[in-house]
Amino acid sequence: MKLLIAGADGQLGRSLQEVLRLKDFEVQPRTRQDLDITDLTAIKKAALESNPDVIINAAAYTNVEQAELEPKKAFLINEAGVRNLAIVARETGSKLIHFSTDYVFSGSGERPWKIDDAVKPLSVYGKSKLAGEIAISEELPENSLIIRTAWLYSPFGNNFYKTILKLALRNDDPINVVNDQFGQPTNAEDLSKLVISALDNKVPSGIHHGSNSGATTWHDFAVEIFKLAGAEASRVKAISSKNYKTKASRPEYSVLDNSKWTEFGIKPLVFWQESVARAFPAIYESLGQ
Numbered sequence: 001m002k003l004l005i006a007g008a009d010g011q012l013g014r015s016l017q018e019v020l021r022l023k024d025f026e027v028q029p030r031t032r033q034d035l036d037i038t039d040l041t042a043i044k045k046a047a048l049e050s051n052p053d054v055i056i057n058a059a060a061y062t063n064v065e066q067a068e069l070e071p072k073k074a075f076l077i078n079e080a081g082v083r084n085l086a087i088v089a090r091e092t093g094s095k096l097i098h099f100s101t102d103y104v105f106s107g108s109g110e111r112p113w114k115i116d117d118a119v120k121p122l123s124v125y126g127k128s129k130l131a132g133e134i135a136i137s138e139e140l141p142e143n144s145l146i147i148r149t150a151w152l153y154s155p156f157g158n159n160f161y162k163t164i165l166k167l168a169l170r171n172d173d174p175i176n177v178v179n180d181q182f183g184q185p186t187n188a189e190d191l192s193k194l195v196i197s198a199l200d201n202k203v204p205s206g207i208h209h210g211s212n213s214g215a216t217t218w219h220d221f222a223v224e225i226f227k228l229a230g231a232e233a234s235r236v237k238a239i240s241s242k243n244y245k246t247k248a249s250r251p252e253y254s255v256l257d258n259s260k261w262t263e264f265g266i267k268p269l270v271f272w273q274e275s276v277a278r279a280f281p282a283i284y285e286s287l288g289q
Contacts, residue, residue: 001024001026002025002026002052002053003027003029003055004046004047004050004052004260005017005020005028006035006037007030007031007037007059007060008030008031008034009033010058010059010156011156011157011159011188012191013058014092014154014156014189014216015156016156016192016195017029019173019189019192019193019195019196020195020240028050030046034046036080036081037057037077037082037084037085038076038077038081038084039084040087043084043088046127047088047089047091048092052200053095054094054095054096054097055089057099059061060078061073061074061078064123064125064248065247067163069232069247070245074128075162078125078128079128079135082098083135083138083139084277085088085138086135086139086140087139088222089140090238093143094143095143095144095247096143096144096145097145097148098133099146099210100133100146100147100149100182100205101125101129101149101150102151102183102251102255103123103151104121104133104148104152105119105153106119106121106251106252107122107252109253110149112256112257113209113255113256114257115208115209115210116204122251123250123275125248127211133207135283135286141205144201144205145208146206146207147207147209147210148208148211148256149186149211149256150183150184151177151188151211152188152191152209153188154188154202155283155285156188156286160218161221161225161279161283164177164226164286166287167289168231168277170233173235174235174237174246176239176243177218177222177236177238177239178217178238178239178240178241179217180240180241180252181217181250181252181253181254183218183219183255184215184272185252185256185276186210186269186272186275187275187276187278187279190270191210194210194261194266197266198264201264201266201287208258209256209258210257211271212269212270213258213271214271214273215255216270219236219238219239221272221276222236224276225276225280228277228280229280242271
């Protein structure tokens with residue numbers, strides 16, 4: 001099976017490459033420099049050259065704060081770029097796998113969000129990602145998988161896990177972390193393996209939730225990282241999001257219900273604590289410690 005990965009140089013793209021190459025797939029990575037998904041002609045050319053069975057979109061505008069300042073760019077990549085990929089996938093008969101976000105939900109609930117729950121994004125980022133979902137549903141409803149994920153981390157690029165681990169290791173200062181936003185730290189390696197399971201089990205088209213199980217706050221996620229690092233967890237101070245000013249509004253509760261995978265013979269991803277602990281050696285090494 002030939003797989004074309006757009007956004008192959010991002011943390012999810014790099015994780016996908018590492019995991020997919022362990023299987024019998026022909027992986028054809030395209031970095032942001034190799035392939036601009038906002039350029040429809042460029043995507044058609046790449047698809048013609050690689051003749052993929054599956055196009056995996058790991059390219060996205062992910063800076064939640066900056067999106068508030070440059071909404072046109074966020075929508076260009078997260079909506080128009082995604083629509084381009086869906087158009088080319090339809091024209092070439094390729095399957096499209098795309099990743100969306102827990103931020104499509106309002107966060108006002110108290111139970112894990114189900115796939116068919118009403119969406120109401122609060123931020124430009126969330127709105128642009130929802131627009132990408134809609135674009136796929138319009139262009140390629142019968143041959144696409146949309147996997148919503150959350151709080152992604154890996155040894156690659158920049159993410160909350162790496163930032164907190166650096167703070168845990170490099171000084172003894174206290175840090176403030178919000179304790180009233182609930183979600184699911186998700187290991188990019190686990191998410192990549194879920195993609196393989198979805199392909200192997202021929203999961204039908206539609207929207208799915210791909211996040212590690214359980215739920216936590218940013219504060220408790222940070223405490224877990226401090227403990228793994230052997231740092232004093234009491235340095236992590238809990239604060240209200242009201243006291244941490246941001247440009248973008250974030251959902252208070254964006255925990256995803258990932259149980260639907262069992263319908264296709266696939267186990268939901270393991271609990272977040274287990275995966276955070278398993279990832280620690282690789283993330284620690286990535287910091288050059």
